[in-house]
Amino acid sequence: MSLLLAAVVLLPLLGSAAALLPAPPGLRGSGPEQAVLRHGVTVTGAVLAVVILLALAFDHDHPEAVQAETDLSWIPALDIRIHLGIDGVSLPLLVLTALLTFLCALHGYFRKPQGPSAQGFVALLLLLEAGTLATFAVLDLVLFFLAFETVLIPMYFLIARWGGAGRAPAAWKFILYTLLGSVVMLLGILLVGLRAGTFDMVALATDNGPDAPALSHAVQLTAVLAIGLGLAVKTPMWPLHSWLPDAHTAAPTVGSVLLAGVLLKMGTYGFVRVVLPIAPDGMRTLAPYLAGLAVVGIIYGSLACLALVRRGAGGDLKRLIAYSSVGHMGFVLLGIATMTHTGVNGALFANIAHGLLTGLLFFLVSGLKERTGSTDLDQLAGHTGAALYGRAPRLGGVLAFAAVGSLGLPGLAGFWGEMLALLGAYEPAAGLSRPLFLVCMAAGAVGTLLTAAYLLLVVRRVCMGDPEETPAVVPPEASVFPEPAVPAEPAVSAEPTAAPSPSERAWRHALPDIRAHEFAAWTPLIVLTLVAGLWPAALLGLTDPAVQHLLPGVPR
Known part of the structure; x- marks a missing residue:
């Protein structure tokens, strides 16, 4: 199994380098660009196959144990190790990452990305996959930081070179926010490693239990502030979120899917893997503040979406989904802040559900833009719009399925994570203020109502179109049985009626429905959304024992 996990990390890295080489003449197909896009599908498909084999070989009876482990000394003087391993927390994220990257490569094969070259696009996509998979697989703080930062470079170039309008400032904003957060996070990691004498996550979590903490409260508090700030930028947590709407609006479809479906999960995963087990005392001190910021993000994200979806606002559908992610990730942070098994399990479940549903939504927005030429809600909802x-x-x-899944309809994946996060807030961990968390729970419940409101409005406007103008009301004094009206002569306009433009004629005709490659890319996300919603034990059976192992001595 250890070889399988090493292959999961190394295959996309090698594939990224190979994408920059010229394709052999016999494999070029219709052209070199098509060959390199096919190479991306092949490599990501192979990675997905290896991840599935890894999941099948995983010991599901003991998901709390570190499995497929590789532990090699790298820098002995600082006890920095090449330590790889997975458990019930990281395995679902590996599967999600491999699946979404494969679907993105498949999308790029059929819808050639608009940008400089297909070679660079595929190389960056595979490098992004390698960094993300490594983030979820490493068990050393220094390697975690290196993998965490590796992801920033390809995402920056995907936005800056293959993005749409406003891509340059959006890419700069993304890289500046995340790099500044990463500098602070590195200081926190160095503080923990130098004070504890090791950077190994397993050793730090074991030696820093509630009974005999290896790090003082002051060190833990400083570490949570520093590491948590870097993770909060990536999540993103309000008020550190302002880079996200611009990045999503400008990013290509592949960038948006991976940014929302995978990269945001790196931040919340870091809270569960690093902050909670290594600095529990410091986290307990700051948990109320994290919960407060989380619920502000829930309400703020929902209100921003309501402002964008209203008629005449000129809101962009991609921007709306970006703001919705701020709200959804607020539920994840609220579950983590409760420091209970229930809340953290809800956070991990919501992570996966958000990746599936938001990835599907961005694929759908891409399909809409391809058919109509716009993601503007007023255009999509007008009488000549999508309907x-x-x-x-x-x-x-x-x-409509993706929208109701995202709003948390019971029976779909979006329901369980939010419900468990709110249940965790109902009974937070010992030492946390229950009245405060009850207020957070109530605010989160209001957030679910606001989420339902804006998503149903999106469905109403895009799927049905805006209603026509209200017809004139017959005055009450009019006769119940009026005389038959004499038809009037048709009015002749003084000005000749202008013929509709080609774009207007295209909008009024039927749109192409789901194509074969779209069906292939979207079906796995739909099926997994249904499976996670109807059979939540499949995911909770992995995460719950692992969470109990990471958080010993706390209530369920």
Whole structure:
């Protein structure tokens, strides 16, 4: 199994380097660009196959144990090790990352990205996958930081070179925010490693239990502030979120799917893997503040979406989904802040659900833009807009499915994470203020109502179109049985009626419904959303024992 995990990390790295080489003449197909795009599908498909084998070989009876472990000394003087391993917390994230990256490569193969070269696009995509998979697989703080930072470079170039309007400032904003957060996070990691004498996560979590903490309260508090700040930027937590809407709006489809579906999970994973087990006392001190910021993010994200979706606001659908991610990740942070098994399990479940549903939503937005040429909600909802139920019913049905899944409809994946996070806030860990968390729970519940409101408005406007102008009301004094009206002569306009433009004619005709490659890319996300919603034990059976092992001595 250890070889399988090493292959998961190394395969995309080697594939990224190979993508920059010229394709052999016999494999070029219709052209060199098509060959390198096919190379991306092949490598990401191979990585997904290895991850599935790893999941099948995983000991599901003991998900709390570190498995597929590789532990080699790298820098003995500082006890920095090449330590790889997975448990019930990291395995679902590995599967999610491999799946979404494969679907993105498949999307890029059929919808060639608009940018400098396909070679650079595929190389960056595979480098991004390697860094993300390594983040979820490493068990050494220094390696965690290196993998965490590796992801920033390819994402920056994907936005800056293959993005849409406003891509340059959006990419700069993304890299500046995340780099500044990472500098502070590095200081926190160095503080923990130098004070404890090791950077090994397993050793730090074992030696820093509640009975005999290896780090003083002051060190833990400083570490939580420093590491937590870097993780909060990546999550992103309000008020450190302002880079996200710009990045999503400008990013290509592949960038948006991976940014929302995978990269945001790196921040919340760091809270569960690093902060909670290594600095529990410091986390307990700051947990109320984290919970407060989390619920502000829930409410703020929902209100921003309501402002964007209203008629005449000119809101962009990609920007709306970005703000919705701020709200959804607020539930994840609230679950983590409770420091209970229930809350943290809810956070991990919400992580996976958000990755599936938001990835599906961004694929759908890409399909809408391809068909209509716009992601502007007013254009999509106007009388010449999408009106998907009548013009592309299957596409409209999938959009409605993704929206109701994202709002937390019972029976779909989005329900369980939010519910468990709120239940964790109802009974937080010992030492935390229950009245405060009850207020946070109530605010989070209000956030679920606001989430339902804006997502149902999106479905109403995009899938049905805006209603026509209200007809004139017959005055009450009019006769119940009026005389038959004499038809009037048709009015002749003084000005000749202008013929509709080609773009207007295209909008009024039926839209192409779901195509074969879209069906292949979207079906796994739909199926997994249903499976996670109807059979939550499949995921909770992995995470719950691992969370109990990471958080000993806290209530369920």
